[in-house]
Amino acid sequence: MISLEDAVTARLESHGARFEVLIDPDAALEIKRDEFDGELEDVIAAEDVFEDASRGDRPAETDLEDVFDTTEPLEIIPEVIKRGEIQITAEQRREMQEQKRKQLINTIARNAVNPQMDDAPHPPERIERALDEAGFRIDPMEPVSEQVDEALEDLRPVIPIRFDEVTMAVQLPADHAGSGQAEVRQYGELEREEWQSDGSWVGVVTFPAGLQNDFYDMVNELTSGEAETRVIKDEDDIKTR
Structure with missing residues (x-):
């Protein structure tokens, strides 16, 4: 209850x-x-x-x-x-609006990128300021998932933004591969994986583009900066970070 x-x-x-x-x-x-x-x-x-x-x-x-x-x-x-x-009371309405506002900001931050800045993620603070500037109001009685598209329409005149996914290749050294590969899997859809002869693990995972910085922080913390990551754009265009 x-x-x-x-x-x-x-x-x-x-x-x-x-x-x-x-x-x-x-x-x-x-x-x-x-x-x-x-x-x-x-x-x-x-x-x-x-x-x-x-x-x-x-x-x-x-x-x-x-x-x-x-x-x-x-x-x-x-x-x-x-x-x-x-x-619902006025106080409940305010609390629900604030809760859903935070959920909306986090949802957009996890999925959105800036197409004018090499698809870099938008920080939540920037999205929050843009929503304020756009005058977008959260409906406390509607699920956040049904308000995302409308919020994006209001945001586009204020900041360059689009929803996207990124495909990332990562190689974890042998000392960190066992526990690290489980963390990588949680970020999105594992496209393929391979264990190397030296005990290292290579995986390719697709996840919301807004999580790129979090992903880099996670693998660097897990491996003390020893992981190698690559953003895969297509078969012929691989950008190494």
Whole structure:
């Protein structure tokens, strides 16, 4: 379950009665769109249906039977969310906007590059300033994934930006290959790999271009600067860092 502070109220009025449930805001939106695939018990603040959640008042069982044909809370909660409205306070709205703003900035920073600067990643601080300059406003009731395209459209007049991937070849020395290759795999899709006769490991991995600097930092820290990396643009054009 989640805490009461993290929950929003979903409310349904039907047959002259009111029903309220306490639910995680993102999960509520997923349930409303039939996109929720988690465990309901993990995203509710109470396994109960209320007439007034703020006071803890419960509706009559006859009202539950009339509207939902059951008194089982776990069966009723999704129905209240789907058929009702999601209520959020001004403070909850501000907190959700700030949380989604951070998620949006991180998503763009991980995937976007500057095409005018040899596809260098944009730092999160630059993206944040550009969003402010563009006047982009986060919708707290929409998933971040559905707001990225609109944010990019607003950003393009402010900064040169595009989403891209990079394919990176990396060679880890033998002393660091065992643990290091597992870290490399986590960055994206491993295209190919090969263990060398000297015990070193060579891998080619594709990942969001905005993670290039993080990738370099990771392999350098793992190998004390002994790793070799190459950005692969095509078969005939390989740029060594």
